[in-house]
Amino acid sequence: MTFLAPAMLWLLPLGLLPVVFHLFFRVRRQPRPFSSLLFFLAADPRLSARRRIREWLLLVLRCLLLLSLLLALARPVRRGRGSGGATLVAVIDNSASMQATGPAGESRLARAVAAAALLCEDEAVAFAGLGTTVADAPASMPAGVTADRGRLRAALGSIRPTHASGEPLRALQAAIGSVRGALRTFGEVHVFTDLQAIEWESSLGDLPLPPGIALLFHDVGNDDDLAGSVSLAALAPPPRPLLAGRPWKTRVQLRNEGDADAEVILNVQAGTSGGPHREAVTVPARGVRELSVALPAPAVGEQRVQAWLEGRSAGAAAVAWLAVPASEGADVILVGGSEAPPHGLLAAALAPGGEEALTGLRVGFVPPEALAGRLAEPSRPALVAVTAEQLAQDAVARPLHAYLMEGGHALVAPAADGTAAPPPLPAGCGMGWDNEFRDETGGDWKVLDADDALWDELRSADGTPLWREIRVFRAYPLRMDEAEALAGLDPGRALLARQGVGRGSVTVSGVAWDPRWSNLPHKASFVALAQGLALAGLGGFSGEQGIAGRRLSGGSDPATDAPRPPDAPIEVIAREGDQGRWQLAPSEARLPARAGLYQFTQGTVVRQIAVSGDPREAVARRVRGERVPALAAVPHQIIRARNATARRQEVQRLRRGRSLYTPLLLVAVAALLGELFVEGWRRNQAPKIRVRKTKKTAPSRQIPAPR
Known part of the structure; x- marks a missing residue:
């Protein structure tokens, strides 16, 4: 805390003047002759105790009035984090639930990116960095923090929606580490998220927050956002390998996480020719619905099947893929x-x-x-x-x-x-x-x-x-x-x-x-x-399936059955559902963040994996209140604002600090009103004297004087 007029602090002892007057300038007692003490003895002694309580209350209110006025004149200001040289890292929640859109059609992810871009452009920020809750290899995230605003804008533009569930602990640990490594004056970690309960209600464990680093959450979700509650599980592969020219079936499981029955449109597309199989399905509240879908006879080669949901109740990650080879016969x-x-x-x-x-x-x-x-x-x-x-x-x-x-x-x-x-x-x-x-x-x-x-x-x-x-x-x-x-x-x-x-x-x-x-x-x-x-x-189905964003399990060389080389990088090629190719370190190998068909190559091991969306992202329930349950032991603050500009203004206010002038004046006014009330009540109260009841005695006889 600082004072803009510190000279006024020398006047603070004047706030004790009511105590001085009370102790040294009291009315001195003087003896007065009275003909009888009858009425003094009959007075109720509790009147004197009440009078002393009122006098002490008036004394406290007068001291509070003077001290509040003197402190207000000193213009105290609660210190903020600073006004320049900040090191900032923005963590964008790019999980599937961030695809929910508002009435105007703007998604939660778009709100988060716009707010993060505005904060990174703030003149008080010297260095900035970016991170995401879902590891997305194709996104070009900068390593650590940088002062290059153009690079930050390009990184924000590369963030795309995913079908995976986020990993908040990993993202927060990386963001705090980046800020701590480049800390100059003060640091900030801003998390732009919809506070989905499935990610932020369970405890994240130990997350040390060093001094000088503030943790702020920006709730970009709104109650009127269109967020579906029906998820689509991975497509069930056929129990036997496919034969060309032979029709087959796949089973689909739908789960409704909402409290009411939901209607969705199930689409299943096999191959590239012809239209998809479309079927209206009603899923009971908090229930599961399983369907068997007949598919046309495949040709020789790989049979690619995609399933997805449509409708207001469809979850953002309701996408599944399946690849099955069909032999000649x-x-x-x-x-x-x-x-x-x-x-x-x-x-x-x-x-x-x-x-x-x-x-x-x-x-x-x-x-x-x-x-x-x-x-x-x-x-x-x-x-x-x-x-x-x-x-x-x-x-x-x-x-x-x-x-x-x-x-x-x-x-x-x-x-x-x-x-x-x-x-x-x-x-x-x-x-x-x-x-x-x-x-x-x-x-x-x-x-x-x-x-x-x-x-x-x-x-x-x-x-x-x-x-x-x-x-x-x-x-x-x-x-x-x-x-x-x-x-x-x-x-x-x-x-x-x-x-x-x-x-x-x-x-x-x-x-x-x-x-x-x-x-x-x-x-x-x-x-x-x-x-x-x-x-x-x-035999049975020999293909591989996985959930978007989950860890990649180990594989072996099909020719020699030898385990894959532990240090060789993993090359990923997107065949369906996404585009591009990239490499992964074995220690951080995860399935892609979007549903599709992918080829993984590590040394001589080549694997084809069908990736489906994470069904957990259909849980629309969000964290309420002013605290994030997963970070109960970590100091943090939640910012809820209408738009990106309002969020930046709130952050700037927190950096500048807050003046206590107005609150102190309000305290002085409250003390004055309290004093007037107590004083007026004392004067308007009519004194009531209770006369003690005495025993009635017989009149004394008067003895005549002798003559």
């Missing part, structure tokens, strides 16, 4: 001849009409004695179908077992034209045949494990398998030891089961693929089931 081998095949109608279900283009599956027939040679070829089939009678032959069992140990998939069923009980299964199958089941009316064939991926080709919109009214006339139920039951008459009589063998698996059916055994070959479900059995041998 897969081979399926049926052991036996094509004429009167022992597999019934299985070949027709795998490739209806013998057309590969309809299903992406190429069906071939191989004699039992030629199976070993076919499995030795480089192109491994996705499925090998054999009958139980063929499996009993050594020419089939040996090569098939080697094929399974290397990761293949086999399908075993009784021969369609068999009349006797099938031969026992090999011990590696983990199951055996039970007694024959026959029923002319047909037993009910039910799904026992509805969550298995085998039924994905049969699922309806609600996710349940479309397996209805399947009747079994003849079957050999499976007696299982370790196998997994998929379908059957009941849990104790499985008709379809799977057992792992080495790196592969074998599926055994107790029913032949013939109408004499069940009505399944006449059902549409048979086509989907057969194709599901074939696709089960293709």
